[in-house]
Amino acid sequence: MNYQSLGFLCFAAVVMAVYYTIGRKRQTAVIAFANLAFYAIVDPVHLPFLTAVLLGSFFAARRIGRIYREADQKLAGCAESAQKKQIRAEAGKRAKKALYAGMAVGIVLLAVGKYTAFAMENLNAVLGLFGLPGLTVFRMVMPLGISFYVFMAIGYLLDVYWKRYPAEDGFVKYAAYLAWFPHVIQGPIDRYNEFSAQLRSGVPFSAENLASGAQLALWGFFKKLVIADRLAILVNAAFASPEMFAGFPMIASLAAYSVQIYADFSGCIDIVTGVSEMFGIHLRKNFNHPYFSRSMGEFWRRWHISLQEWFKDYVYFPVSTSNFVKTARRSWMKRGKPRAAEILTSCFPIFVVWLISGIWHGAAWKFVIWGMFHAALLIGSNLLEPAFAAANRTLRVRTSCAAWRGWQMLRTFALCCIGRVFFRAENMAAAASVFRCMGRFEFTLSGILGPLAWSMSIENIIVSACSVLVLIAVDAVQERTRIRPALAQRGIALRWGLIYLCLFAVLIFGMYGKGYGSAFIYEQF
């Protein structure tokens, strides 16, 4: 029962019916129960993983909360500043222990569930260097959504530890958040305080929420079933036999993959955000038309926003303000090298973020290379920004003109496509093969069009091209205005006309049913 299946919609409909009829006080309990039931259906074997992370983070955060409360009581009855300092230091130490214990549960289970085979393969490679026999690699199926719910649990623990909000005392409320069935498998990576605030006084039924959420989910189905799954035909063929797609067809397939992964992931997010809206719960925004970005920095502020913000708040800032970075900075400043100190402060945390981001995306070296590729681009663009600005001034480039903006978007898209080779290829050797094939151009009509026609029928090519144009047009409109509120103000004929158009496009051109369709790409992360 994945998010694009009829089963998921039926499950959501049943839960919604109970949710709106049982009374506002019991809504949180309904959600918590539905969350565990959903996970027990989609991945019953790994339900203990989710349960352990839920219990571990909940009790650790509650302990941190209790330590802070006790410290506050002691501080209230204390006048001496030295004694106050000691109370704070002691509470900090005890809270840190609880934090580490809570985080360890999630990190250990994530490591076991996702990285065991990868670690053993690398260990065997090292043993092989010394002529020693390798161990039998233990491969286990990765628990669904573990990367997402472990990150949400860690974020919650750190927020409580940093006193951004108090720990939750009710387990049911916490379970309603962490295991929320629309976001537990592929995100967005929501924040506890934002999510729980919406459930605090219960959610009344709203026809507006229902209609708006259904529209968004329908658009998500269009992206996934009409665009992503159809483009997958071309992309799968190109990456299975790259030598057949030399030159232009390989570049076209790579561009198609970039559109496919966007339609697939943002389609899923639209479905889960739409379904959540129908429950009156608004999730974090995860995409902001990323392919209109004019730099890689901007791209990463518009793509998988909830993950980038998670990295910013829980990795980038802690590393930037760590003792290691501070000490190294001071040392360079003392040596009279302020530029080196500045570079260290700004670049080292970016490197750490992208190293972790690469590993988070998958247990393989290709993901590490992908992360390092983006770290290099971001660090390079930060360091070279003054040089680029000077070059633009010297060459008198009109940076505000449409042609320049278009060039910047194209350049960002191209860089993104290059990085995606590591993302999509089976391994590093396959990625190298794709790069080799991209550079082998054949300037004949059959060389250019042959592979595309061989892998896709003319009907598939037409439907793909038209649906991608629709996607670009909708994203372009959304760059200027919020499309759903704008649509709600228009006449009934236009509104329902567009909804029916989208619905029939999904029903007629969607890739679903027996033998069609595929799982969401980000499900594997």
Next chain:
Amino acid sequence: MERILEMLKREFPLIDFEHEKQLMSRGCLDSVAVVGIIANLEEMFDISVTMEYIRPENFESVEAMWAMVEELQ
């Protein structure tokens, strides 16, 4: 507060720190800029900006930054 304003004007000459009160919400400052500001504040006032204080609202304006520095001093 004047010292903070001076430092900000030197580091980010294109931003109007005197009048802008939503530096973070409006995207005038990004995370790299915030890290640079933290490093400067720590040096200028001999303080340590811990994670509890790294919140968008503490970097929205010069006044907010000064309030944070005063609390940390």
